[in-house]
Amino acid sequence: MGVKERRAREKEQLRHRILSAARELFVAEGYESVSMRKIADMIDYSPTTIYLYYKDKADLLDSVCKETLLNLLNTLDRLRKDKSDPVETLRMSGRAYVEFGLKYPQDYKLTFVVRPQFQKGLGLEEGSVGEKVFNYLRTMVSECIRQKKFRQVDVETTGQVLWSAVHGVTLLLIDFPDFPWTEKDKLIDTVIHTMIEGLKP
Amino acid sequence: MGVKERRAREKEQLRHRILSAARELFVAEGYESVSMRKIADMIDYSPTTIYLYYKDKADLLDSVCKETLLNLLNTLDRLRKDKSDPVETLRMSGRAYVEFGLKYPQDYKLTFVVRPQFQKGLGLEEGSVGEKVFNYLRTMVSECIRQKKFRQVDVETTGQVLWSAVHGVTLLLIDFPDFPWTEKDKLIDTVIHTMIEGLKP
DNA sequence: AATTTAACTTAACATCGTTAAGTATATCGA
């Protein structure tokens, strides 16, 4: 039954081609400005073919964002190696998070701003990639507390506080590129540094 | 020349009626979902009449956001009275900022997320309402440093850091309402508290 | 009373997301 498998593989390939085209256009022109027809044109299929592979435009967005979260998770995971100084790891992870957002600003906004507007679900459900990203943050905070580098704070709340800070600075830098920010790296470092100082004993 | 004045007043009234309808619909259904036809229907005019008062849909959004920034500025200004403890004033202002965003979540997103996507200008130019809001933050930080409540930090950077934190937590609470946040008030307070602790000598 | 100006509307354009119906091509049972 090699035929069936080949067909399945071909279907999967087309599915992926559609997704790649969608991402490329979403990133280049923004979710709203991209039409199903543009995506279809890009891969030389009729617009309706897309609906055989994805439920609707929001479903495409969903899949694009899932990929983005996977990329973010991989980026962060690469930093987890060194366990010696959890505070330093946390600091580097915060930087990596913001830099990821600034490196792929459109992907970041699609995932953390646009998607929630169009899709009720969080993308942070149990078992989801989003949850794994937040779990990553939880374990880092726990380690900081366990090693008495932080005072005895609530892990859950602290994780959310840190997320707020990095999310905030990332979005501000993306959304207001012309604002007279102090030097970008200094701003990012200060955000993270101030938070960490505020958590020390 | 009472006639001319009356006509001018009537024009101004209609302009305001259009803006009110736009805001009501934007807030209720989101910028993207609102059509010029819907706005026109609401005030019993033809869709094209709107274009006699506003350049286009983005111009309507612009005006709505300007109003929002004015409301935010007024809300904050009411807290500035008590100068005795600048740190406490800063804390209360931070709370007020986040609560403003949560009280009018759609207005907040329109101003700080949607608008930057559609309008190149920041709404934070010199002399703008947005700049006044940020100036408010600057003076509070300055006062904290002057009274040695904060260590010798850069006013500009510190203002931006604080804005990042409150902006971040506001947007996360709005965009991911189903996320298992720790109690909302506790989260907001902890964000602000952690920042302030991190700025103390 | 004739003409200009102001306020507003009608009609149209190109484009959008999405669905229903249709068409070819390949696979399968006989």
Next chain:
DNA sequence: TCGATATACTTAACGATGTTAAGTTAAATT
């Protein structure tokens, strides 16, 4: 190998979108 079935894709259409150009009507001015 032939006819039936299933798969993969397309064509055509619907109602809606932002926006513009060309009217229309009524008031103000001369």
